[in-house]
Amino acid sequence: MAVRPDLVTRSVPVAVRPRLLHGVLEREGAFSWIMLAPGVLFLLAFVAYPLFYGVWLSLQDRPVAKPGTFVGLGNFITLAHDAVFWQVTRNTFVYTIVTTVLKLLGGLAMALVINQHFRGRSLVRAFLLLPFIVPTILSTVAWMWIFDPTFSVINWLLVHTGAVSSGFSWLGNKTLAMVAIIIVNTWRGIPFYAITLLAGLQTISPELYEAAAIDGASVRQRFLHVTLPIIKPILIIVTMFSVVFTFSDFQIVYALTHGGPANATQVFVTYAFDLGMSGGQLGMGAAAALAMLPALAVMIVALTLYLRRQS
Amino acid sequence: MIEGRGWISRILRIYLPVAVCLVVMLFPFYWMLIASIKPNRELYNAKIMPLVVYQPTLKHYHDLFADTNFLTWTYNTMLVAVITTAASLILGAMIAYPLARMNFPGAAVVAIGIAATYLVPQPLLFIPMADIINKLELGNTLSAVMLTYPTLLIPFCAWLLMGYFKSVPRELEEAARIDGASRFQAMWRVVLPLTTPGLLSAGIFAFTLAQNEFLYALIFLAKSEVRTVPVGVITELIRGDVFYWGQLMAAALLGAIPVAVIYSFFVDYYVAGLTAGSVKS
Numbered sequence: 255m256a257v258r259p260d261l262v263t264r265s266v267p268v269a270v271r272p273r274l275l276h277g278v279l280e281r282e283g284a285f286s287w288i289m290l291a292p293g294v295l296f297l298l299a300f301v302a303y304p305l306f307y308g309v310w311l312s313l314q315d316r317p318v319a320k321p322g323t324f325v326g327l328g329n330f331i332t333l334a335h336d337a338v339f340w341q342v343t344r345n346t347f348v349y350t351i352v353t354t355v356l357k358l359l360g361g362l363a364m365a366l367v368i369n370q371h372f373r374g375r376s377l378v379r380a381f382l383l384l385p386f387i388v389p390t391i392l393s394t395v396a397w398m399w400i401f402d403p404t405f406s407v408i409n410w411l412l413v414h415t416g417a418v419s420s421g422f423s424w425l426g427n428k429t430l431a432m433v434a435i436i437i438v439n440t441w442r443g444i445p446f447y448a449i450t451l452l453a454g455l456q457t458i459s460p461e462l463y464e465a466a467a468i469d470g471a472s473v474r475q476r477f478l479h480v481t482l483p484i485i486k487p488i489l490i491i492v493t494m495f496s497v498v499f500t501f502s503d504f505q506i507v508y509a510l511t512h513g514g515p516a517n518a519t520q521v522f523v524t525y526a527f528d529l530g531m532s533g534g535q536l537g538m539g540a541a542a543a544l545a546m547l548p549a550l551a552v553m554i555v556a557l558t559l560y561l562r563r564q565s
Numbered sequence: 566m567i568e569g570r571g572w573i574s575r576i577l578r579i580y581l582p583v584a585v586c587l588v589v590m591l592f593p594f595y596w597m598l599i600a601s602i603k604p605n606r607e608l609y610n611a612k613i614m615p616l617v618v619y620q621p622t623l624k625h626y627h628d629l630f631a632d633t634n635f636l637t638w639t640y641n642t643m644l645v646a647v648i649t650t651a652a653s654l655i656l657g658a659m660i661a662y663p664l665a666r667m668n669f670p671g672a673a674v675v676a677i678g679i680a681a682t683y684l685v686p687q688p689l690l691f692i693p694m695a696d697i698i699n700k701l702e703l704g705n706t707l708s709a710v711m712l713t714y715p716t717l718l719i720p721f722c723a724w725l726l727m728g729y730f731k732s733v734p735r736e737l738e739e740a741a742r743i744d745g746a747s748r749f750q751a752m753w754r755v756v757l758p759l760t761t762p763g764l765l766s767a768g769i770f771a772f773t774l775a776q777n778e779f780l781y782a783l784i785f786l787a788k789s790e791v792r793t794v795p796v797g798v799i800t801e802l803i804r805g806d807v808f809y810w811g812q813l814m815a816a817a818l819l820g821a822i823p824v825a826v827i828y829s830f831f832v833d834y835y836v837a838g839l840t841a842g843s844v845k846s
Contacts, residue, residue, distance in 0.1 A: 283670060285748045286663035290675060293656035293719055300716045301682050301690065308693035319699070367582040378583055380832045382590050387828045387835075389777045391795035392817040396593040399600055399810055405608070407596065407615055445590065446839070453840035502686035505779050509799060523688040523780075530692040531784060540692045547689065 308540045316537035329541035338517055338525070339542070346521040346546070349436060350501045356440045358493060361447020368448065369455045379449065386445040394509040397438045401425050401510070428518035431511050435519050438506050443496060450492045454485035501550055522546040594821075601625055601814035608810055625811030626819075634789050635816055638797040643823065645707055645793065646775035649714040654768050656715065657722025662752060664723070665730035666738070676727075683720035687780060690716070695784050709785035710793070714775050721774065722767045728841055729763025730756060766838030769831045776824045794820040 278284045312329055316322030333339045368379055385393060400407055401424035409421025424430050458481065466476045504523040507513060513520035513528065520528075522542065530539015600608060602621040607613065629635050663669065664676050694713060703709040733756050741751045757764070782796045789801065798820065802813045828835055 280748055282667050282748075286667045286669040286672070289659045289663050293660040293723070294675060294678075296656065296715065297678075297682055297719060300694075300712065301685060301720075304690045304693040304697060305685065307697065308689060311693055311696065363582075364586050367579070367586060370579050372579045372583070376832075378587065379836070380829065382586055383828075383832075383836070384594065384825065385590055387773055387824055388594075388821040389779075389795055389824065391777075391779050391799060392820045393593055393597075395798060395813050395817040396597040396600075398808075399814065400593065400596060402810075405611055405615070410611075410615055441590070441593070449836055450840050453836070498684060498686060502688045504688060508779075526688065526692065527780075531695065536692055536696055543689055543692055550686070 308544065311536050312541040312544050314537045316535070318534040318536060322537060325537070329538050330545070332538070333541060333545060338520070339545070341517055342520045342522060342525045342542075343545075343549070345432070345517075345519060346501060346549075348432065349439070349503070349507075349519075349521055350497060352436050353439045353443065353500055354493065354497055356436070357443040357447050357496060358489075360440065360444040361451055361492075362489075364444060364448035365451035365455055368452055379452070383445045383449055385442050386449075390442060390505040391509055393442065394438060394506055397434075397441075398425075398510060401434050425511055426515055428515055431515060431519045435507050435510055438510060439500060439503065442506070443500070446496065447492055450488060451485055454488040455481065458484050498550060501546065594818075597814045597818050597821075601811060601818050603811065605811065625815040628809075629812045629815045629819075633801055633812070633816075634792070634797065635794075635819070637790055638792050638794045639820070639823075641707060641791060642776060642793040642795075642820075645710050645714065646772055649711055649718060649775050650768055650771045652711075653715045653718035653722050653771050654764065657719045657767065658726050658757075658764070660719070660723040661726035661730055662756070665727045666733075666735075666756070679720050679723050682716075683724050687717060691780055691784060694781070698785055704785060705788045705791055707786075707791055710778070710781055713781045713785070714778055717778065718771045718774060722771055725767045725770070725838055725841055726760070726763055729760040729766075733759050762834060762837065763841075765831060766834045766841065769827065769835050770838040772827065773824055773835070 279288070311322070313324060313326060314322035315325045315328070364382065368375060368382070399405070403421075403423045403426060406421055406424060408424070412418045413421055422430055424434050462480050463476055466480050471479065502523055503521065504527065507519055507521050507524050508527070511519040513524040522545065526539045526543040529542050530536050533539070599616075599618050602623065602625070603618050604620055604622045604624065607619060613619070660675075660679060664672060664679070698704060698709045698713070703712070737759075738751045738755055741755045742748075746754065777795075778793075779795045782793045783799075786792045786796055789797065792800070794816070798813065798816045802809045802816060
């Protein structure tokens, strides 16, 4: 076995130190870990540690700025006996499932519309993505005005077209408040689905459609047997992301309804925020936030299994 | 989908649906704009037709600048977004590069860890994070958000860049190595220049994410001078039951403009960033 040059040079340290460092950096493992270290350490300190600290907090009775006392699963037991918690669970599921279905259908329809050839298509695409780009809170402010009890433009349209005799109190009615947050979430999310699905549609080569058309496939058959199978993987991934982020949504609900009226639109995160931040009970808040972890995991796994079985 | 070549079918198949999409998606922005230039007597008059402005005024914009710290909020938002985007891009690239191009013990664990970090929703972390920031005595400082935003941005940047780094052929790097380039030089001079589009995509995307962040800013920034635009708008233009609608709309519109302008310059990179993850895997 030949003598490794870096071992030889070790005996004359002064002149060769740069070469030694150089030698270390040339080794794949050392180079990799030196590159990884800052980012990984940061994420360990500010994601992994808070996550475990959150679990620890959830096991304590812990008011803000006071020492906590260990209560075991006490916070979770309190939540399980609280009717509001179950309402929050139901609200979050309704909000997530309804918006996901609407975004999926709306996004697919929009993608099919923009996938046609027409002048100004890239400009249209750029404009249609705007709801997804603009900071959520700022566009939700516009929606707050759209849903204003007295000056709602939707009410104005409904009354003036003769559809109803007097306007609705959009954010004051339990059902309509849920409808309102669903509308805003759907409006903001559709472009995300549409643009990602469009990218998938554009990978389909025109020859495939031509071949299908020659074989006598109808438009509907071409969609079901050519388009859908090809964009399916994208469809699944986009939906999974969207479900995770809708389930843990905060901004739209916080700005539009604050969870009201009477908790009718309260979702996990606004509930955890109310308990932990506004109420100052860090332990209860952490427990309420953690309560969505199993549901989140189950939903992702269930969705994947369901879509796999379909294929 | 209606088949046909005539102009009527073209209108029904293309232009009508496109118009409907545009109206639905852009109406709230139009509504924001006209509400911001309506005088109060038009804003709060349910009897007149609300879709147009009769006597436009810039009063709400004037009041916004005169009565609130809107300019400070804009400065804070920009400062935080630029710094956190730059830091996250650098740290994200440093994570993505070895994971995409090196074989080393522990690579699989780190890769899974990064994917998991990307999927851990921020709401699981905000309560413990509030306590940690309190203990570090960083409440009401921009450092609080500068430290926490990268927790959202780094995993995203790393995840996106891994795809781009993988796409550079190994042969190019090996050729450079044979010519005597060190690993660092091969990365800096060969791989990074070839993945500039990826770096731009990740950067633009991270920047809009940083502009959009609300939860951490709401919790950590309770003083007006340190607030970001979304928090300032929600907490100071709505006082109790009083909504300053004209100013709210002016602030929302002005707050959205920087993001929209930067987005308009880099639309293609943004779309590439949005779709890279879902299309490539």
